[in-house]
Amino acid sequence: MIDLPKSILEKAEKIFEEKKIPQHKREKILENLKNAYKLYVYEPGEAIGIVSAQSISEPATQMTMRSYHVAGSAGIRVTLGLPRLMEIFDARRTPTTPMMVIYLDKQYQTKEKAREVAARIKEVRIREMVTDDVIDLLNSQLELKIDLKKAVLFNLDKEKIIDNLKKNTKDVTIKSHEDKILVSPKKEDTSIREMQKLKSKILDMHLYGIKGIQQVVVKREGDEWVLNTLGSNVKKVMAVEGVDGARTETNDIHEVAKTLGIEAARFVIIKEASKTLEEQGLEVDIRHIMLVADAMTATGKIQAIGRYGVAGSKGSVLARAAFEETIKHLTAASIRGRKDRFNGAIENVMVGKLVPIGTGMFDLTMKADENEKEENSKSKESK
Amino acid sequence: MKEEIKITDHVIVPKHEILTPDEIKHLLDTYKISINQLPRIAEDDVVVKEIGANVGDVLKITRSSHTAGVTHYYRLVVKE
Incomplete structure (x- = not known):
């Protein structure tokens, strides 16, 4: 019922x-x-997978034709349209533009406070604190000129930067000279190439903020101040002072699965996919997307829709062979002596059998034992 | 430093509950399925760890749904 x-x-x-x-x-x-x-309600035996597949892919074909580009818009540029949709359903490891939406606590609902939090989140590398970097080949050392005024904004001073450098480097001596930091490798006669390597390594070193957050934009959304970021790191951002951790959003599906669990990842798949379709002005019923998301998360891990994911883990050999990599699946199955139970749609179409969809799904069965009993009892009664 | 946020407090994490053996039996009987036909959830899933579920448990997940308001979903905890 x-x-x-x-x-x-x-x-x-x-x-x-x-x-x-x-x-x-x-x-x-x-x-x-x-x-x-x-x-x-869908009846038992309805081929909902095929209905969903067509209901999503038909509008998706419209998408490529209607793609457009916005030049010079404020905020952060995101991947949109078909590329983004493919990214979601292919379950790529990292999205091309990882993004977060960060909500703030009640006490932080002013522009100044929001900026304060933003400064705490944005990753600062040594590169940004350095106004001038010179490789002194004569003394084989690296001279980094520090922008002290800028450093103050991030609660940093030269000593802190030097401490940080010392913690994260090996086999170098670090000296301080006026507003410069001098770094020289302990190893003698270092080649130019090694010096270059050292320089780029030091300049990229993490100094302050949260790793991976490249850009933070403070925005007013409704009656709240919201931070949009480029780069994603949910776990760290959730713990930042002033951030409403329970509402932190990201578009990185794998990251969500890792930090918030598979159910949350399912939610993000649905949200991102329907958002992408909606932005393009396409109307796809959310139930189709929900079905896809359920299929992608059914094993407890995120599976892509495709060769290495959902389609590749089908039970039937022939169904897998019909999709992609026919020879691979057929040879592997014949070497191992696999059986095909012919439970699915594709394999039955291939051999011309009745497809187990709709009324084809049901067989007539009869419980022989019980019938006999009934007959016996009837015959007894008649006697 | 701010106090640690529980994963289960996050808005996009639905409620996970461990079913009792009786409830599992009822569930399987209503849908006429075997336990292996349920969708899975990995043992090392963060939420599974948080609520302390073990391999073989069935979790009842109460999702808020766009279409139905509230729906229930069930997942079997499995080893990876």
């Missing part, structure tokens, strides 16, 4: 209250509603 979902019940309740419908009528209406709802 199918129960009415909560959203419909709530809606019905609201209408009952508005129209002041008496109690005995309400029950009757709910009964009718239930019957009407049942008509809309």
Whole structure:
């Protein structure tokens, strides 16, 4: 028996209250509603996967034709449209533009406070504190001129930077000279190439803020101050003072799966996919996307839609062979003597059997034992 | 330093509950399925660790759904 979902019940309740419908009528209406709802539920044996696949891919073909570019818009440029959709369904390790939306605590709802938090989050590398870098080949040392005024903004001074350098480097001596930091390798006669390497390594060194957050934009969204970032690191950002950790969002599906679990990842897949389609002005029923997201997370790990994911882990050999890498699957199956149970749609189409979809899904069976019993008892009665 | 945030407090993490053996039996009987036909969740999933579920447990997940308001989903905890 199918129960009415909560959203419909709530809606019905609201209408009952508005129209002041008496109690005995309400029950009757709910009964009718239930019957009407049942008509809309997919019947057992319906090929919902194929329906979903077509309902998503048809609008996706429109997307490529309608792609456009915005020049010089404020904020952070994101991957949109088909490339982003492919990224989601292929479950790529890292999105091309990892992004976070960070909400702030109540006490931080002013522009100044929001900026303060933003400064705490943005990753600062040594490169940004250095105004001038010179490789002194004569003394084989690296001279870094520090912008002390800028450093103060991030609660840093020269000593702190030197401490940081010492912690993160090996086999170098670090000296301080006026507003410069001198770094020289302990090893004698270092080649120019090694010096160059050392320089870029030091300049890229993490100094302050959260690793991976390249850019932070403070924005007003509704009646709240919100931070948008380029680069993503949920775990660290959630713990930052002033950040409302429970609402921190990211578009990196794998990161969410790792830090918040597979169910949260499913949520993000649905949200990102429907957002991408919506931005392009395409209407895809969210149920199709939900089905895809469920399929992608059914094993407990994120699986891509494709050769190495969902399609590659199908039970039937012939179904896998029909999709991609035919020879690989057929040879592997024949070497190992695999069986095909012909439970799916594709393999049955291939051999021309009845496809287990809709009415083809059911067989007539008869419980022989019970029938015999009944017959026996009947014959006894007649006697 | 700010106090540590629980993963389960995050808005996008739905409620996970461990089912009792009776509830599992009821679930499998209603849908006429075997336990291996349930979707899975890895043993090392952060939420599984947080609520202290073990391999073989079935989790009831109460999702808020865009279409139905609230839906229930079930996952079997498995070794990776």
